[in-house]
Amino acid sequence: MASGTLYEKLWNSHVVSEDGSGNSLLYVDRHILHEVSTPTAFDTLRQTGRAVQRPDANLAVADHSVPTRDRGGVIADPLARAQVAALARNCAEFGIPYLALEGPRQGIVHVVGPELGFTLPGALLVCGDSHTSTHGAFGALAFGIGASECEIVMATQCIRQRRARTMLVQLEGEPAPWVCAKDVALAVLARLGSGGGTGHAIEFAGPVVDRFGMSERMTLCNMAIETGARIGLIAPDATTIAYLEGRPMAPGGAMFDRAAAAWRTLASDGDASFDRVELIDVSALSPCVTWGTTPDDVIAVDGRAPDPAAAPDAAVATRIAHALDYMGLAPGQPLAGLPINAAFIGSCTNGRIEDLRSAAAVAAGRHVRPGVRALVVPGSTDVKRQAEDEGLDHVFRDAGFEWREAGCSLCVAINDDRLQPGQRCASTSNRNFEGRQGRGARTHLMSPAMAAAAAIAGAIVDVRAVMA
């Protein structure tokens, strides 16, 4: 058999049929649903009288529009309340497992799927959400789809896709202390650019990835979509298998052993050829921040915003000028020392227990600068429970952070959490787009430790200076 990449193997093992022009019909093993992208899909099912093929292959949870405090009562925003109620009602009607908002397992789709063992290596997993790339950290063929496609998947158990080109991102070296998976993800973005990964499935490999735990691998794959690549992949290994063993929805007993044996074979062949290969050495990497309005506007924390006058062409100069204007920055302005109004620690990029531990290590014994609003929003209710078991909630509260319930919160700002125009936020989320954290809000992406350090300093700062 010809040698192949992991992506090609996963693809080939899910092809139901091919149409001869590069599009294949693929079988879907797992579909995760949230409240924002699915209402119209259920409407279509109802209107057409179609059934959900395999209700057990679906899992639903509300995350985007849910409030992250005062969770006991009625959701104040009537639109959000209706959206969450619609998801619960639709799931009941079609027999789809639903993790209740009030229950112990609610959380962000991309945190909950892995946590429950619903996400498995070798599975084809989709969700009406672009950060579905996160699940590729398990060696699952996982990608985001649109709302119409959610209906297609439920009604047919399949999805039509065009095969992607393959890219290997080989991560070499050893990150310095306080340089973490988020910084590596930002470094990848700096290399590839927003759009540089479009049409590709990226496989991350190398010693850096081998040493990463599942949480860090998820951070990396989560942000693959910001390069335009719909898929970020990591071959499953002993770390993956150890993570999954005993998870509630993962196979159990002898079935787990059988599955694990199959998962160990999921890897790119040594002589497999990729359409593109990028080698990145992370040894010299500093903690990173974004200065602008696309996630590839990345610089080291001691760097300066670019100067449009130095841009290679007029189009780039215009874009830089526009982004600087939106961000309230002068050309060449240093980022360190820039005062912030808010800090956000959470999201499907950095809302897992390891992320909270890292931020708590910075927060411990220190205090949030007066005037700064700092939120810690666990990625799932289970992460929240774990953090509370470890006493992290006290660490954060004592340091002046707000300790919230699980949800997307300030990552998307369609819930109660949003910034005012002009406010500047140190954020562990994944998108610094215009208006992403509220109309006119200014987002600087960074790691959990860096966001915690910024909250304490009241300004963008190198976490290593705070910890020194």
Place this chain on the structure above:
Amino acid sequence: MQPFVRLAGPAAPIAEDNVDTDIIYPARFLLRMEKTGLGDVLFRDRRFTPDGTPRPDFVLNREPWRRATILVAGRNFGCGSSREQAVWALADFGIRCVIAASFGDIFRGNCLQNGILPVRLPDAALADVAGAALLGEEVLVDLDAQRICLSGQRSIDFTTEPAVREALMMGWDATEMILQRERSAIAAFQERHRAANPWLFAQGACP
């Protein structure tokens, strides 16, 4: 779905790269649960001031582009969030074709689900179309002939995958097509797949 064969109209130039779906359809309107009537939110923060007054300098507020049926964009148009609301808002405004240097993959797929034709052009051809768009000329997009016609007999060819072209021209419903044509193939695949990967069909109960 409304079939797409030929379309003529003013083409609105959006001369910017990386126009993400948060710009096309800001997140704060994602609580709406319908897919019709979203045109008022299209490019909301570019098109209107915070109090809802149209910004006179934004292209879709100007003649003839208030009646645009085509958008001419740059690189990586529709990147970012998978929100199909971005496409529904375009459709509600009256846009049925987006011509760009490249697209966000999920956005492109969402266009196809809604009878909107995404056309990818190389830089020089795109600059030609953008120039005509900027002059407010009528642009004709012919999917049947896979050709864009500009004034003065100028034309530009483009390619679309045969299956995509056929689906758009026939206005097919994607789910219906799969159920009609692939039902037995799916059933057969599922049996093989289950035999090879039984753990994918035997997950623990949802807690």
